[in-house]
Amino acid sequence: MSTKPTMISVLRNRDFLFLEINAFFGNLAAEILIVAVTWMIYDRTQDPVLLGLTGIVQFLPFLCLVLVTGSVADRYSRRNIIAASMVVEFVAMLGIALVSESATTDVWPIMALLALLAVGRAFFTPAARALAPNLVRRDEIGAAIACSTATWQFCSIAGPALGGLLYGISSLFAFMTALAMVALATVATLMIRPVPQREVGEHGMLASLLGGVRYMKAEKIVLGATTLDLFAVLFGTTIILLPIYARDILMAGPWELGVLRAAIGVGALLMALALGLYPIRRRAGHLMFAAVAIFGLGTIVFGFSTSLILSALALALMGASDMVSVYIREVLIQLWTPDELRGRVGAVNSVLINASNELGTFRAGIAAGAIGPVAATVLGGICTLAVTGLWMWWFPKLRQADDISGADSGK
Incomplete structure (x- = not known):
């Protein structure tokens, strides 16, 4: 065995x-x-x-x-x-x-x-x-x-x-x-030894450049996984509001702010180590949607919290659940994408990730200025839950994605 x-x-x-x-x-x-x-x-x-x-x-x-x-x-x-x-x-x-x-x-x-x-x-x-x-x-x-x-x-x-x-x-x-x-x-x-990679199949500069975009548009599992994470981060980003929560809501100082910032990373790191030792192999779609939903619920709990301990635990939960979502998304993209397209699909994916982080930070700041940090955070969590439900409906293939062990691509 x-x-x-x-x-x-x-x-x-x-x-x-x-x-x-x-x-x-x-x-x-x-x-x-x-x-x-x-x-x-x-x-x-x-x-x-x-x-x-x-x-x-x-x-x-x-x-x-x-x-x-x-x-x-x-x-x-x-x-x-x-x-x-x-x-x-x-x-x-x-x-x-x-x-x-x-x-x-x-x-x-x-x-x-x-x-x-x-x-x-x-x-x-x-x-x-x-x-x-x-x-x-x-x-x-x-x-x-x-x-x-x-x-x-x-x-x-x-x-x-x-x-x-x-x-x-x-x-x-x-x-x-x-x-x-x-x-x-x-x-x-x-020190890495040269390895063979498949040749690009498209002929013509424009077809080659747009190959990644066209593939992501056609492959619903890759498109759904990428855009689900994009909108979850867009609506659920709270890092920019942590100084406001630390000073004005938790009545704390810089040390407590550091605890809050670290909680997200610690939760994500512990989950990444757990996934490294016990990788997810089956029920990938269901687990990905569950992770995004937990991320949204954690955002809501953090938004309402007035306790440092509860806030740190909620942020750690958000970091851990986000790591599960990121892990499944990356595995799905790598398994479902042909080698000759991995660079272009990866480039588009990187831009979407960076854009969601930048736009999410901007959205959080604008919303907090308009309706206050608590309402902005809670509303972001609710929107994340709404996105989860919509993507489960719009991308049934992603919801039904099962085996990501590598033994079967699912295609």
Whole structure:
């Protein structure tokens, strides 16, 4: 009887291990850099608008290059694209480090270098997501995705804390640490052995560029899973309102705010580790909709809560349920998408994820200003539940999706 794949067993795969080492150091470096850059910009300008612009500058390359980055990931060596992207990121980070030590007070060079770094990330993301299924067996894809999400979640928790600590010592120390991590990530990428990938079937530039969009539109399971997560995040995002809840509703301070911020990540990380050891294999559609519904209910509980403990537990539940939804969505996309389209589908998926995060933050802020933070949060949770019900009706194939073990794609 064969052993079922887990996070531990999949890391025994040499090439996938090096891909995860790349993700670990690359994501940690990115988190350190963002903390250092945003602190430096605000320290020099005291302008919160410029802080907001850093997010837009990092998102626009993903949006503007979405058709190109995915097509490149499907047409050329994904390993080489990742390595080239890491070199671009290294150059951008080095430039930011040099600017930070210069006498200039202008912010535009930093913004330009952040845009360059984002271009590298825009090419990196679809290539890395499409490469992972080429490195593992089909029945190991679920465990591999759980491992990748756990790595990313750990970096999103530890990275900002480490970045703040390093910047407190010296801004140059923070930037040089990030540079060293990017260098290690690049070396890890070069240690991955070349793997074959299917050739792009479309003929003609336009057909190739739009291949991912057309496939997602035609494949209802992929379209439903992607858009369900998009609207759930759009309506359920609460992170931007946490300072208001901590100070004005819970009557707490910065330490309690840190607890609330950490609760989401801790819940997600623990669930990612659980999924890595005990991957979901059956009843994927039902579990995905249940997870999104729990996310919506957690949002409502958090919205009404006036207790720090209850609020933290609700946020941890939201993080855990969101991780289940993300995990199933990613496995479904990888299993249902042909290899020659994975880069383009992954690029579109990345843009939708980033857009939902940005728009969700904007929606939460506008709604809180109009009707108050409690009403805005509770209404967001109710809308998430409504989206869950509508998607169950509109996407019956997604609801009926069962086996995601990799033994059967369901097609």
